[in-house]
Amino acid sequence: MSIRRSFIAGALLAASLACYVNAAASEHDRASAGILTAGHIEEQLQECPIVQDLNAQKIASNPSTGSLTSRIFGVLFPGSPAVNALLATLYISGPPNFLLALCPPNIDPSSLSVMVAFAVGGLMGDTLFHLLPEIFLGEDEVDKVKFVLVEPNKNLLLGVAIMVGFMTFVAMDKALRIATGGQDPHDHSHGHNHSSEKKDEDSTATSSSVDKPDTSNVQSRKPTSSAVQQAYPPPKEEPSTSVKLGGYLNLIADFTHNITDGLALSSSFYASPTIGATTTVAVFFHEIPHEVGDFALLVQSGFSKRAAMGAQFVTAVGAFLGTVIGIAVQEIGGSSSGVLADTDGPGLLGTSLRWGDMLLPFTAGTFLYVGTVAVIPEMLETGPKKAEETRKTLTQFVAIAAGAGIMLA
Incomplete structure (x- = not known):
């Protein structure tokens, strides 16, 4: 046999x-x-x-009927690649920003570590399971077999585009750190600093109250301290100039980051509907902790809750801008699977690649940076309590596995 x-x-x-x-x-x-x-x-x-x-x-x-996820994706993304990319941008920009209305203004971004780990699993899973195989091998089709034509310089160009995407975020991150005096504008640890400062102020207030003489007989004729605080609330402490600058720079970074999200969505939908749908899911799960963390940072920088929410909606325009740019590049520059590829002759460096084909590896490089360099250092921060940190680490690994498992499924 x-x-x-x-x-x-x-x-x-x-x-x-x-x-x-x-x-x-x-x-x-x-x-x-x-x-x-x-x-x-x-x-x-x-x-x-x-x-x-x-x-x-x-x-x-192959089964005659599609899977449940395929049918759901068919309902959510029923149009052309351009229309589906715009719909996906609406999905990833609207709900996460509306969820900010439910967030308390004093939320601690460090409490989002499990959700961030889940988003990392989704981003890395989408990059390793979907984007990179699609970039180098193409997408499988239901009704026919496909062959991969190995071309000189094609893989090199794709690898260069991935590296350019990665290094673009390195340059952006470095520039923002220089502008903030060496601090990471996305650092979510300053919530602990504020709480520690508050504790120091409370301890100072307690020690000063101990040194005061006993005036209990006078207090009977005066309103209580809590009543005084309600009638005359203490003035809100104004954030420092560096904290304010960090908040505004964070808005710039968020706007730029959203542009790359839009580029990722447009390029993935032009690659295939499946890649577009899975990339939308990965970006969506990443946007929730990202938006909540930036919202908390803006509040700590002196923004009111309403102003912080409005600023986050403004940065969401960057995602639509990136999507429109990606659609324009795909429509004008073409792709190796598009109509222009069959009529315009050889592409970049004599390969079948068009400028539109460079967007997907570029965004894969940005996903690699966001999922590794930009997020994992926060997960590696460890406190002094070993048992608590061990439980936290195990929970984070489970969350990463869950995010990657969704992309794998």
Whole structure:
């Protein structure tokens, strides 16, 4: 039985190679006319009898009805790649910002560590399970088999785009740290600093009250201290200039970060509906703790709750701006799977890549930075209580596994 299967596999391989050679020969004739493209090779391969048999077998082996997630994605994203990208941007920008109305203004961003870990699992899972395989190998199709054409310089260009995306965020983060005097504008640990300062003030107030003489006989003719505080509330302590600057710089960083989210959504939907949908899920789960953390930072920088919410809605415009830019690049610059790729001849450095194909690896590089350098250092911060930190670490790892598991499913 194993010999027979090996013989069948060898025959299929030989037939596929013969089809590929014939397709390449046909493309050689096209090359003389200057219209050699990978799309034409794929068309020629699909005309081979053995490939058509493989397509029929694939259709027969696949279920006739899609999975539940596929049907849900079909309802949420029913239009063209451009329309779906705009809908996805609305989904990831609206609900997380409306949730801020339910957040207390004194929320401690460090309490979001489990949610942040869940978002890291989603971002890294989407990057490793979906984006990178799609970038280098392409997306599988339900009704036909696909072949990967290895082109000189193609993988190098894709790798360069990934690195450019990663280093772009490195440069942005470094510039913001320089502007804030070496502090991370996304640092969520200053909530502890405020609480410690409050404790110091309380202890100072307690010690000063001990030194005061006993005036209990006078207090009977005066209102109590709590009544005085209610009638004359203490003035709100004004944040320092550096804290205010950090809040405004955080808005700039958030706006820029949202632009890259929009680029990611547009490029992923032009790659395939599945990649677009899973990227939307990953960005959505990342946006919730991100928006809540930035909201708390703005409040601590002197913003009122309403002003902080309004500022977060303004930064959400960056996501729509990034989406529109991504759509324009895809429509004008084309992609290796689009119509322009079949009519404009060879692309970048003689490959089938178009400028639109550079967006997806660029955003994969930004996802790698956000999921590793920008977030994991916060997760590595450890307190002195070993038992508590051990439980916290285990919870974070479970959250990461859950986020990655959703992307894997």
